[in-house]
Amino acid sequence: MKYEISSKEKRAEVVLWISRVATFLSVFLLFFPQASPTRITSLIGKNVSLFTSAVSYGTLTSEMGRALNRGWLSYFSITILYIGAVLILLGIIAAVVCACTSLGNLRLKKFGMPFGVGGALAAILGLVLVYISYTQVLLTDRPEKVEPSFPGGFFVYAFLILVILITSIITLIMLPKADKNEKFYMEPKFKLFLMFLPFAMLCFVFSYLPLYGWRYAFFDYSAGGTLSADNFVGFKWFTNLFQSEATKADVVRVLRNTLAMSGLGIATSWLPMAFAIFLNEIKVGWFKRIVQTFTTIPNFISWVLVYAIALAIFSTDGFINTAFGGDTNYLMGNHLIWLKMLAWGTWKGIGWSAIIYIAGISGIDQQLYEAATVDGAGRFQKMWHVTVPGLLPTYFVMLLMSVANVLSNGMDQYLVFKNAQNVSTIEVLDLYVYTLGIQNGNIPLSTVIGMVKSVVSVVLLFGANGISKAIRGESIV
Amino acid sequence: MAKTKQEKLDAKAEKQYYRSHKKSHKLSFGDVTFNVIDYVFFGVFTLLCFFPFYFLFINTISNNDLVQRGQITFYPKGINFDNYIAMLNVSDLGNAFLISIARTIIGTIVMVLATAFVGYLVTKKEMWGRKFWYRFLVITMYFNAGTIPWFLNMSMLGLTNNFLAYIIPGIVAPYNIILVKTYIESIPGELEESALIDGAGFFTVWRKIIFPLSKPILATIAIFGAVGHWNSFTDSLILMQNAPELFTLQHRLYIYLNTSSNLAQVMSTGGSAASNAAASMMNQKVLKYTISMVTVIPILVVYPFMNRYFEKGIMLGAVKG
Structure with a gap:
């Protein structure tokens, strides 16, 4: 059923590859604000890509409300700009359809090519509209506020779209007429790939694209500002981390909290294993089931709810104070806060973390226990010499994972338990980055800290993986 | 006998x-x-x-x-049970409840369908560049760019103050994809092969054969996904700063818990006259407790049903290799 490729088709294939690459680039650049052909005035946010302009009119106009109200910019020009962006996006989508069908047989190619031509024409119309909008913007009576500028991305897109248009027309002419009786067909490998492609795109957009945000670490950037050669500061924020006394003090404090709490977590990481082993010693079935059921529940509630519970039990008018008298608010203050956080973490997680060990125990060969009994081993000896060694490999993996995650203890728990009195000892790295970047708007510095954290985490993970490979011959990632 | x-x-x-x-x-x-x-x-x-x-x-x-x-x-x-009835009249809570329910149901369904499908695709050896694409997905579990680049990226995509921000980023879940892939690989291949020979397309094979057969693992990831959606709080906190109508229930609860003194003030932020009246019937303590219960009850209700999938899920995770 493999279809034969004629020599004409083979020659067309070269042109098609040019078209596919151009289409790929035009999709790829959709997400990069610098390549956006729509940034015709400085009133359009510096974080607005062509994709944003086309899908979100609100974001496109978010910074120009004043200009629109005062008539510096006409609604007409912005609407035209928006329609242009939408047209370019739709055109690119049509070009993608064309590029996808071009992987199929002659009939499918012939079917898809008009999409390429049509898409390119729509996108050209879109570019024309963007240009009209630009000429409108140029007419503004307050150029110093509106700052019209012709975006470099315009040329990039004009070029790519022309390439798509020309290659589509050429292939349309080059390809022989398709046999009407021929069925649409595509090789399975491409079919599968095309089915996978949308998900690869999603993965790229949400997991890889944020890495591009690391560039903020090299600029003096504040929300709504610009990234340009003018405020490029190189490694200023990195050195700031070590030179500015205030920042240094903060980072040291936050790191100490992070390492202390992660360290406590690692030091008590054997608790779930002990929990499982001792639970296994309980022979009354219904009791065991009840214990397991109720100790697992806390894992499934959010940290906000844990905090709600903490308030109900430990606040001034909570259970402890009303039942036993007193009016201490155990949640304020930073007395023993690390241990308290550890206790909450254990309360929430131990039953759940124990499940893997409980399953592990049931997987231990019963003959080992019998042999130990014959050899005269008592209950504790069996627990220590049979059960514990049986669970150690699992424990080892868990331990290495928690070492690799030493810098990432998440922010939920610490955010909800944070208050004015304990903030200095509860703030961990993740929470600090959030406070610094989102609440205080210091984007470059928080990006730098996040970067360093990510890199260290990856190094730790691969280090842990290497250790695991060296010792057990198995990788953990 | x-x-x-x-x-x-x-x-x-x-x-x-x-x-x-x-x-x-x-x-x-x-x-x-x-x-x-x-x-x-x-x-x-x-x-x-x-x-x-x-x-x-x-x-x-x-x-x-x-x-x-x-x-x-x-x-x-x-x-x-007057407190629970009074809750119905607190408008911003009802709204938050609906948002949480909607994101949990829609988000979970979309995630499970996508994961089931992608999990099947990455088992197909014929796929163009399969190894590369599989690694492309899996490697994302081990790094992330950090909160701020993530936030800036979401705002660039127009996903701030937008309900879709709860759904779309969760569609591709690499860890779940690994679970489903491992599970599908354990299904005997004959059924699928015979269907393919009979001329069924990959999508048909997936829909008619693979999807029904992988229901146990899908149930497991659905439960974890749903719990994750229901409990999710930071995305609402960071991404919905200018859209209070899109706050999740957890976020609302957080706000209520942190508004310490003035009950009237709590209620006046987005509360109608009716909700103020409803709230004045309760004191602040009861209000907090009741909202907490409303937030936890869905988990407690579905908990017995999901209990049996736990062990399966965590064990599959352990052997992923």
Whole structure:
């Protein structure tokens, strides 16, 4: 059923590859604000890509409300700009359809090519509209506020779209007429790939694209500002981390909290294993089931709810104070806060973390226990010499994972338990980055800290993986 | 007949033998002490896990004045459900509840369908560049750019103050994809092959054969996905800063818990006259407890049903290799 490729088709294939690459680039650049052909005035946010302009009119106009109200910019020009962006996006989508069908047989190619031509024409119309909008913007009576500028991305897109248009027309002419009786067909490998492609795109957009945000670490950037050669500061924020006394003090404090709490977590990481082993010693079935059921529940509630519970039990008018008298608010203050956080973490997680060990125990060969009994081993000896060694490999993996995650203890728990009195000892790295970047708007510095954290985490993970490979011959990632 | 009777007798004798044997086996003092400590420890710990929920609950169904005076500690007094009925009138809560429900249901369904499909695709050796694409997905589990680049990226995509921000980023879940892939690889390939030979397309094979067969693992990831959606809080906090109508229930609860003093003020932020009236019937403490219960009840209700999938899920995760 493999279809034969004629020599004409083979020659067309070269042109098609040019078209596919151009289409790929035009999709790829959709997400990069610098390549956006729509940034015709400085009133359009510096974080607005062509994709944003086309899908979100609100974001496109978010910074120009004043200009629109005062008539510096006409609604007409912005609407035209928006329609242009939408047209370019739709055109690119049509070009993608064309590029996808071009992987199929002659009939499918012939079917898809008009999409390429049509898409390119729509996108050209879109570019024309963007240009009209630009000429409108140029007419503004307050150029110093509106700052019209012709975006470099315009040329990039004009070029790519022309390439798509020309290659589509050429292939349309080059390809022989398709046999009407021929069925649409595509090789399975491409079919599968095309089915996978949308998900690869999603993965790229949400997991890889944020890495591009690391560039903020090299600029003096504040929300709504610009990234340009003018405020490029190189490694200023990195050195700031070590030179500015205030920042240094903060980072040291936050790191100490992070390492202390992660360290406590690692030091008590054997608790779930002990929990499982001792639970296994309980022979009354219904009791065991009840214990397991109720100790697992806390894992499934959010940290906000844990905090709600903490308030109900430990606040001034909570259970402890009303039942036993007193009016201490155990949640304020930073007395023993690390241990308290550890206790909450254990309360929430131990039953759940124990499940893997409980399953592990049931997987231990019963003959080992019998042999130990014959050899005269008592209950504790069996627990220590049979059960514990049986669970150690699992424990080892868990331990290495928690070492690799030493810098990432998440922010939920610490955010909800944070208050004015304990903030200095509860703030961990993740929470600090959030406070610094989102609440205080210091984007470059928080990006730098996040970067360093990510890199260290990856190094730790691969280090842990290497250790695991060296010792057990198995990788953990 | 006679034989089965004989068997029954045998079984009975055996049981009796073991029982007497057990009795004759004396528990040492150490054993008894250990057992007592073991049972007491687990009993107490189970109570610690259970009591807070119970305490919240009895406080929400008791007489509000008694609650305010701190007189409800171990059992409810003056049982009534007025607080829950009053909750229905607090408009921003009802809204947050709907948002949470919507994101949980839509987000979970979309994620499960996508994961089931992608999990199937990456098992197909014919796929163009399969190894590369699989790694492309999996490697994202081990790094992330950080909160700020993530936030800037989301805003660039127009996903701030937008309900879709709850759904779309969760569609591709690499860890779940690994679970599904491992599971599908354990399904015998003959069924699929014969269907493919019969001329069915990959999508048809997936829909008619693979998807029904992988239901157990899909149930597991659906439960984890749903719990994750329901509990998710930071995305609402960071991404919905200018859209209070899109706050999730967890986020609302967080706001209520942190508004310490003035109840009227709590209510006036986005509350209508009706919700103010409803709230004034409750005192602040009861209000917090009731919202907490409303947030936790869905989890407690579905918990017994999802219980049996836990072990499967966590074990599959452990053997992913």
